[in-house]
Amino acid sequence: MSGSKKSLSWLNKLLPLWILIAMVTGILLGKFVPSVQAAFNQSTIVDVSVPIAVGLLWMMYPVLCKVRYEELPQLFKSQHAVKTITTSLLVNWIFCPFVMTAFAWATLPDLPGFREGIVLVGVARCIAMVLIWNELSGGDTEWCAIIVAVNSILQVLIFSPAAYFFCVIVGGGSNISIDLWLVTRSVLVFLGIPLLAGIVTRFSLRPTLGSKWYDEKFLPVIGPTSLLGLLYTIVVMFSLQGNRIIDDFGSVARVAVPLVLYFGTVFTATFALCALQRVPYELAATQSFTAAGNNFELAIAIAIATYGVNSQQALSTVIGPLIEVPILLGLVHLSLFIKDRYESVRQRRAKNGDLEGQAASGQSVLVSDLTHLEDTVNIMPNDEKASSGSSVIFVCRMNSCRSQMAEGWLKTLRMKAPAGTIGRVESAGLIGQSRVHPVAIKVMKDRDIDLSSQFSKGIDRFSPSDFDIVISMCGCGASVPEEWKIGKRFEDWNLEDPDEQPEEKFVEVSEQIHERCQELIASISEGRAPTYSLYSEADGCAYRPRPKNT
The missing domain is CATH 3.40.50.2300 (Response regulator)
Structure with missing residues (x-):
């Protein structure tokens, strides 16, 4: 293991502490240094603050440098490709929005504005932070990139009708009109830029400097910086909303309830589904985190453009990532805790099937087996x-x-x-x-x-x-x-x-x-x-x- 990787291992080990410090630092900055908010909001990209955009791009780029794009054609040819993509589509675009809508109505029946914002969050599928959670949990990097790419394409094509269906028809909310170009720009900026950068980096450095240098020298150095990007993004994000979090803490607490229920339910249900399908742990983790995560930057942009920057809908979409970060970090640790047990059960079932089949067919089976x-x-x-x-x-x-x-x-x-x-x-x-x-x-x-x-x-x-x-x-x-x-x-x-x-x-x-x-x-x-x-x-x-x- 390289020295650089060892020197940064403390960042991973104490990540919950660093995230807590980043959240508190951001809230205090937003509350007691009002000029910070004005500075951070001075310029935007697709209606998202430039400092937040920089942080999102920063934390995604190292992860996308690790994706083995050269193997993706083989993945699509594998016997499990159709089932993997189908499962992801059903969970992400049908199960998750319905679950979020149900929890929003069950917990916020008297707050229609906040409820609509929460439903918007449920429809926006994650294309950014999920890469971090997937990596921290030991998920499948290649399949995560594929699922994120598929979700990004679908967001451009069906986000508008999906948001209308769940917000107005299912949720009984006010009429909603979504700018398709706003959705497209969000996907192009927050996925397109780091994805292109990761592809160019991998296919330029690996052939010229060698795969061993790239895997053992470059990736161990650049990889941990994605967590630094995450911490920076959290500080900026919480500082922009520090006043509103403190001044309207009651509403923040109410809005947190359906989000906590949603993250826990979706993650657990998806992991259980993968276990029933005997899916390997890496892919189960990827499916679970891509399902539980949400595209908060898109939901915020849509809520602001549709309802206004000071609307309850906009505030609830902002609360979304503030709740998502600590909850999904907790789910990362839960995922790692159950990893060995998950693999043990799945592998023993597979081995048992092999041994029973051999015994039934009269093949030689050792007493030890x-x-x-x-x-x-x-x-x-x-x-x-x-x-x-x-x-x-x-x-x-x-x-x-x-x-x-x-x-x-x-x-x-x-x-x-x-x-x-x-x-x-x-x-x-x-x-x-x-x-x-x-x-x-x-x-x-x-x-x-x-x-x-x-x-x-x-x-x-x-x-x-x-x-x-x-x-x-x-x-x-x-x-x-x-x-x-x-x-x-x-x-x-x-x-x-x-x-x-x-x-x-x-x-x-x-x-x-x-x-x-x-x-x-x-x-x-x-x-x-x-x-x-x-x-x-x-x-x-x-x-x-x-x-x-x-």
Whole structure:
């Protein structure tokens, strides 16, 4: 892990504290330094204060630099693409607005102006801050970019009729007329600019300076600045409304009620739906946060243009993000808290289905695996019950391609290995977690190995004491922390990275991994060094046996 990334880790760790300080600072500035409001409101972009616009663009750009745009065509070709997009559309454009309208009517029946503003917030789907919440929760960056882009296009096409339908027809509010060009400009500015900047940055720097420099040097430095942009935006946003928050605190508190109910209900319901569909955690988090988040800058602009800057509708749309920020930050921590449990349940169900299918078809199933099947009543991390035999972890840079294929191969070969040879099998990333590469999933599926239930993990998720054998996949053995080598059998297979290469390279690397996994099992069962330890360093293996006294 780079030093720059470590030096900024405190920002992530103490983010709730920093956000609280930013909110209080903004309110105090707005209340006791009135000139700040005039300065911040001096100029606007699409009816949004320039300082807020700068903050929104600042916090979105680093996140969009991380999106692997080159993989998006593969995502659209995946078997889950249609279901993913359909689920997102139904939740975002039907379920969410109805839920917000229902809560607005249930809690604000005597405040029609505030109620209409809240309904507007529910119709405006998020295209900015959701990128931050998704990243903090470990969501799928690529799918988040796709869903945000789809929602942005739909906002241009159907926001006006949707707002009329929910505000007037369903909500029984006053007539509403929305400027289509205002919606279009909002999308072009707050999504178009940072998206274009992220694409240009990725496709210009990566080819010229190399993918390793981009992933390990550039992204760890620029990535944390998105949180600084978030904190800056919060200070500006709260300072612009400091007077109104304090002077009309009763209305603010009333308006907060439907918003809190909405965020909690939508997030929980979407996560539950994804769990029922056995969707991987990363995608479940993405779906849940894109559903719960709202495009407050668009809702504010529409409310001001339609009802006036001093209207109750405008005030309620402004209150929206003030409530959204702390609530969604709390949901990020909730998401991370349930992450391991969510993955455990989903993976065990997937594994149970595989074992039951093999037993029913008469295939060979080890006693240790049947024991594992019986013990699934205990919710534990992946393969924790597979304690007989050597425990193995494959380590790579991002836990996306090679280490994922190795985990899949060794788990499959374990089923036919001598009893007590291979126990727990895991994979992890050295510099963070990414996502299982769609081409790796396809190549392994062609070999009857399903990686769709696997997920990307960081090495800090595990403890070195849990493993007997540590295998570096990418020639980055020197980067593996020393505590992961002491007292271990350690190997560095030094396999070529197939990422951004044709499918044939994935096939080639997969076969190399297959051969080495077979030799790994043979060397363990026969109590000898692996034959691939005789390979030249260029071809692939640094081998260090496990000390006999451990």
